[in-house]
Amino acid sequence: MSLTRWALKKSPWVYHVALSPCNNCDIEILDLLTPRFDVERFGIKLVGSPRHADALLVSGSVNRHVLPRFIELYKQTAKPCVVFGIGSCALSMTMFRDSYNTVGPLDKVVKEIDPNAIIAYVPGCPPKPEAMILGVVKALQTL
Amino acid sequence: MxxxxxxxxxxxxxxxxxxxxxxxxxxxxxxxxxxxxxxMHRGIEELSTQKTWDQSTFVVERICGICSTSHPMAYVLAVEDLCGCEVPDRAKYIRSIICELERIHSHLLWVGLAGHFIGYDTVFMWGWKYREPVLDICEKLTGNRNHYAMMKPGGVRRDLNNDDFAWVHKEMDKVIKSTEMLVGAVLDDPVLHARTKGIGVLSKKDAIGYGTLGPTVRASGIPDDIRTDDPYNAYDRVDWKVITWEGGDVFAKAAVRLLEIIESAKIVKQCMDDMPDGPIDANIKNMPPGEGIGHAEAPRGEVFHYVRGDGGNSAVRHKVRAPSFMxxxxxxxxxxxxxxxxxxxxxxxxxxxxxxxxxxxxxxxxxxxxxxxxxxxxxxxxxxxxxxxxxxxxxxxxxxxxxxxxxxx
Structure with missing residues (x-):
């Protein structure tokens, strides 16, 4: 295991990216920081800049308007990083599959930017905060 | 300069x-x-015309994660207006309970975020901590923390269990108590007064001129609320009052929201006490061609939905106006x-x-x-x-x- 990957496993800092979600996953992500779940005790911290992040928490199906911004943002993130698709929209676009404004599911978009990207999914609409914690732990164990 | x-x-x-x-x-x-x-444009109105009348309730639910009951609420009212059906009483009470639970957790969420913005992270943590029991109630009653999928044209999708109400009563009492604590701590704090009073004043004239809705307009002293202006659900059968506040500043908006939480909790408790027995669904059989409108009071203001059908299985046109737009x-x-x-x-x-x-x-x-x-x-x-x-x-x-x-x- 390389040093950078080993370092990634400890206290991952996450950055939250909203790619046209319905806000529900985003609220549940914020919920993780509040007293009931309090992920900061595991060293998981929400940071304000992608340059500080080890993982991106992406919610929503990608639409045309935010796609260029997401590409820019992914390029700014320090590598290696893990991309978490939070919720069913990021996973399979669910009911927004037929919309004229969405460009594709998250993995297709990310693989186009970086073929070696590490992508993990937490399904659910919205996923429960417990499920998100489990998803992050499981993804980090596979590194 | x-x-x-x-x-x-x-x-x-x-x-x-x-x-x-x-x-x-x-x-x-x-x-x-x-x-x-x-x-955040996802083409919901167009998507809705591709789905059947029943499926569209799930699409409109995903317009916003926090108003996830208000949008389906307005939509089903529009569809019921189009087909002219009468909703059973029990369904009306169940709808009121879910709508008010949503208002409580949305307002608590706002109080937390407002605290975070002015550097009072304690208020942020409080607001979100006391929001969790409300989400627990939602999960117990509907099966999910958010996106309840309770609304259905003609009624509600699933029934509530009357045995749960005793527990919900107890939890609502806790919510009222913690909100009263928040009201006492937040509204009497001299620093918060200095930070919010006289800031961002929206005068009565501007509030009407810009067509603002919900707590924003009520904080300017105008008692504008769809729940009393055009009663739907069981709001005209329970005892509650519209909260207004003079001033129109940030403080007034915070006060209106905090006091509304307590009113909403009262509505939930009364609805559980008065809950009649009976069917929960009107079983709509066919959709006539025509137009229908529906509006509901979301936590942020009035949500307005318009549908037009041609007698077929889905809407020909669906128009949505959310409160934040105003x-x-x-x-x-x-x-x-x-x-x-x-x-x-x-x-x-x-x-x-x-x-x-x-x-x-x-x-x-x-x-x-x-x-x-x-x-x-x-x-x-x-x-x-x-x-x-x-x-x-x-x-x-x-x-x-x-x-x-x-x-x-």
Whole structure:
């Protein structure tokens, strides 16, 4: 295991990216920081800049308007990083599959930017905060 | 003085839809504001016409995660208006309970975020901590923390178990108690008074002129509420009152929301007591051609839905108007003349789900050079509170309440 990957496993800092979600996953992500779940005790911290992040928490199906911004943002993130698709929209676009404004599911978009990207999914609409914690732990164990 | 542009957004990573605000400032004073919305466009209205009448309730539910009952509520009212069916009584009471639970958790969420903006993270943690029991109730009654999928044209999708009500009563009492604690701590704090009173005043004239809705207009002293103006569900059968507050500033908006939580809790308790037995679904068999409108009071204001059908299985046209669409333009009246450190709070006060200031940057108009990052802007807001704390002396009312809770613990 390389040093950078080993370092990634400890206290991952996450950055939250909203790619046209319905806000529900985003609220549940914020919920993780509040007293009931309090992920900061595991060293998981929400940071304000992608340059500080080890993982991106992406919610929503990608639409045309935010796609260029997401590409820019992914390029700014320090590598290696893990991309978490939070919720069913990021996973399979669910009911927004037929919309004229969405460009594709998250993995297709990310693989186009970086073929070696590490992508993990937490399904659910919205996923429960417990499920998100489990998803992050499981993804980090596979590194 | 030289004019400078401060762009806010469009991407704020904390939560909610992306909006873009362009503040034109002179020194620290905002002289004009311009805004762009539409970053979260997913083509819901068009998608809805591809689905059947029944499936569309799930699509409109995903317009917004926090108003996830208000949108289906307005939609099913529109469909029922189109086909002219009568909803069973029990379904009406169940709908009221779910709508009010949503209002409680949405307002608690707002109180938390407003606290976070002015650097009172204690209020943020409180608001969200006391929101969790409400989500527990939602999960117990409907099966999910958010996106309840309870609405259905003609009734509700699943019945509530009357045996759960005793437990819900107990939990609602806790919510009322913790909200009263929040009201006491937040509304009496001298620092919060200085930070919110007289800030972002929306006069009665402007509130009507901009067509603002919900708590934003009620904080300007106008008792505008769809629940009393055009009663739907069981709102005309229970005892509650519309909360209004004079002033129109950020403080008034906070007060209206906090007091509304208690009213909503009262409605939930009464609905559970008066809950009649009977069917929960009117079983709509066919859809006539025609038009229907429905409006419901979301936590942020009136949600309006319009549907037109041609007798077929899906809507031919579906139009949605959400409350934030009307409330956001009022920034033009409220933000101008205030300092940058107040703008984050004023824009948050109408609850457009504006939450993140990390993406803000101050740019010199002449050179396009980055002068100040979003982080520093947030610091600016926090510093203003810190200075006030020093001025009013420590400990403040919030800190005293924390100490009291800790000593009880």
């Amino acid at each position: 030289k004019k400078t542009i401060v762009p806010l957004g469009p991407f704020h990573p904390l939560l909610e839809e992306a909006e873009y605000f362009k503040l034109i400032v002179e020194g620290e004073k905002v002289v004009d504001i311009d805004m762009r919305v539409g970053y 409330n956001i333009p009022s920034f033009k009246a409220t933000c101008v003349g205030h300092t940058i450190s107040d703008v984050a709070l004023i824009t948050a006060a109408v609850d457009p789900c504006y939450c993140c200031t990390e993406r803000m940057a101050v740019v010199e108009r002449a050179t396009d050079k980055l002068v100040m990052s979003g982080r520093e802007l947030e610091e600016c807001s926090r510093k203003a509170t810190e200075n006030l704390k020093k001025e009013y002396g420590s400990p403040t009312k919030v800190e005293k309440t924390v100490q009291k809770i800790l000593s009880d613990f």
